[in-house]
Amino acid sequence: MAWNQPAGLQRRQWPAVVGIAKLDVGAQRADPDTSNRRISTLAQLIRELLHRKKFLHALGDRRGRYTQKPTLTISCGALVLSQFRLQSRGAPFGNLLSAAAPKVDASASSCDKGGMSSAISIDPHYLVARLKALLAIPSPTGFTDEAVRHTARELERLGLEVVLTRRGAIRARRPGAARRPARGIVSHLDTLGAQIKLLKPNGRLELVPIGHWSARFAEGARASIFSVKGTYRGSILPLKASGHTFNEEVDTQPSGWRHVELRVDALARNQHDLTQLGIDVGDIVAIDPAPEFLENGFIVSRHLDDKAGVAVMLAALEAMNREKVETPVDTYWLFTIGEEVGVGASAVVTPDIASLVAVDNGTTAPGQNSSEFGVTLVMADQTGPFDYHLCKKLFELCGANGIRVQKDVFRYYRSDAASAVEAGHDVRTALLAFGVDASHGYERIHLHALISVAKLVVHYLASQIEIERDAEETAVGLKGFTHQKVPEAEQALTPEDGQES
Numbered sequence: 001m002a003w004n005q006p007a008g009l010q011r012r013q014w015p016a017v018v019g020i021a022k023l024d025v026g027a028q029r030a031d032p033d034t035s036n037r038r039i040s041t042l043a044q045l046i047r048e049l050l051h052r053k054k055f056l057h058a059l060g061d062r063r064g065r066y067t068q069k070p071t072l073t074i075s076c077g078a079l080v081l082s083q084f085r086l087q088s089r090g091a092p093f094g095n096l097l098s099a100a101a102p103k104v105d106a107s108a109s110s111c112d113k114g115g116m117s118s119a120i121s122i123d124p125h126y127l128v129a130r131l132k133a134l135l136a137i138p139s140p141t142g143f144t145d146e147a148v149r150h151t152a153r154e155l156e157r158l159g160l161e162v163v164l165t166r167r168g169a170i171r172a173r174r175p176g177a178a179r180r181p182a183r184g185i186v187s188h189l190d191t192l193g194a195q196i197k198l199l200k201p202n203g204r205l206e207l208v209p210i211g212h213w214s215a216r217f218a219e220g221a222r223a224s225i226f227s228v229k230g231t232y233r234g235s236i237l238p239l240k241a242s243g244h245t246f247n248e249e250v251d252t253q254p255s256g257w258r259h260v261e262l263r264v265d266a267l268a269r270n271q272h273d274l275t276q277l278g279i280d281v282g283d284i285v286a287i288d289p290a291p292e293f294l295e296n297g298f299i300v301s302r303h304l305d306d307k308a309g310v311a312v313m314l315a316a317l318e319a320m321n322r323e324k325v326e327t328p329v330d331t332y333w334l335f336t337i338g339e340e341v342g343v344g345a346s347a348v349v350t351p352d353i354a355s356l357v358a359v360d361n362g363t364t365a366p367g368q369n370s371s372e373f374g375v376t377l378v379m380a381d382q383t384g385p386f387d388y389h390l391c392k393k394l395f396e397l398c399g400a401n402g403i404r405v406q407k408d409v410f411r412y413y414r415s416d417a418a419s420a421v422e423a424g425h426d427v428r429t430a431l432l433a434f435g436v437d438a439s440h441g442y443e444r445i446h447l448h449a450l451i452s453v454a455k456l457v458v459h460y461l462a463s464q465i466e467i468e469r470d471a472e473e474t475a476v477g478l479k480g481f482t483h484q485k486v487p488e489a490e491q492a493l494t495p496e497d498g499q500e501s
């Protein structure tokens with residue numbers, strides 16, 4: 001039995017969280033049956049201990065109560081007793097920590113094989129620098145070449161060989177101990193945008209959106225128009241833009257893409273002028289992101305969906321290289337270019353890839369369980385539930401490594417994961433989200449979520465393969481096939497639980 005201090009916690013947060021205990025049961029791979037028996041016996045023993053006052057007193061709590069029940073899970077062949085808190089009044093937490101949580105060699109945990117310390121550090125400066133650089137490169141769907149070039153160059157700088165599909169989806173492999181069952185992480189380089197629908201007689205441009213977003217958020221935006229002759233600048237305005245002319249009508253006119261137009265900052269008085277400028281129907285329009293990075297960690301910008309996801313992946317990769325994290329199987333770093341129009345990862349997944357984890361935005365709107373902090377583990381989107389086993393593993397890895405996590409379900413949402421499955425790839429899928437407020441509008445996120453997701457990506461990629469038959473796309477018979485057995489729930493509640501003392 002070994003004790004770890006909770007990874008990812010600041011020293012000043014220690015008094016609230018006593019510890020995370022990991023019991024390495026060892027030899028699981030050599031003799032799974034014995035090891036599984038040992039796990040259940042130990043689990044039973046610990047569950048009993050948790051209800052004994054003696055155990056609490058031994059940990060230093062005079063009142064003999066938990067403020068939050070400890071949870072016991074089995075993750076990667078280790079028992080994980082996570083984030084249990086004790087009443088703080090009078091408890092000598094400082095001493096307790098040093099006594100109860102001696103430093104432990106990370107290799108003691110079967111989760112951490114590959115030499116990875118559980119205190120993986122994501123470089124926030126690198127992450128933010130990548131995000132700023134990506135936001136500065138316009139990349140609405142259909143106009144992603146420069147963002148692809150930028151990202152491919154960075155992946156090469158980080159030592160990966162980059163393979164591009166014809167249109168520019170990126171697949172970069174980082175070799176692991178075995179080729180299969182490989183793991184893929186995916187985010188998308190394309191963003192929302194607009195396209196010219198019509199050259200209007202007044203010299204302005206009618207637009208259609210690229211991707212699904214409200215024209216309300218387009219009103220007032222600055223934009224670039226990519227014509228055959230080069231780039232022009234302009235503003236998207238409601239048809240009745242001037243209060244001095246239209247008075248209260250500026251507030252009562254309808255909203256929608258038919259009720260806005262793009263005013264080009266060039267001599268464009270009519271259709272002829274527009275044609276002379278080289279502006280034409282179908283030209284792509286990119287909306288300025290207008291990013292703000294605040295000292296308190298909030299980041300406000302358009303297109304955080306999904307440039308923040310790309311930055312998270314690059315930051316995870318940078319950390320893995322810096323800390324020389326080895327993985328049990330090859331990992332594929334995928335960046336797609338058509339997610340906002342629904343085709344995302346349809347043509348970039350290889351047969352080696354058995355599981356695909358998308359990194360994309362969550363939505364922190366009312367009625368959602370997403371948060372701007374920690375990891376939001378998405379359990380389902382409009383295409384249905386994500387993979388049971390993969391979601392479970394990711395959730396447990398959060399518990400085992402002190403990463404804040406909440407689960408959410410999205411009604412009107414799809415991601416690269418859905419497009420991969422719909423294209424016929426039999427991959428397990430999951431979605432790790434960073435909470436975004438006003439998604440597809442003027443978005444806001446917090447650095448805390450980005451760091452949390454990057455950390456989880458590293459821990460996931462370094463963790464052992466649990467479903468070995470995933471190495472093949474199909475296998476004969478049930479040997480090694482997964483279970484979704486549901487044992488009867490343990491109900492250890494007593495009438496005293498939850499009462500204030």
Ligand SMILES: [Zn+2]
Nearest residue numbers: 305306340440
């Ligand atoms: Zn999106």
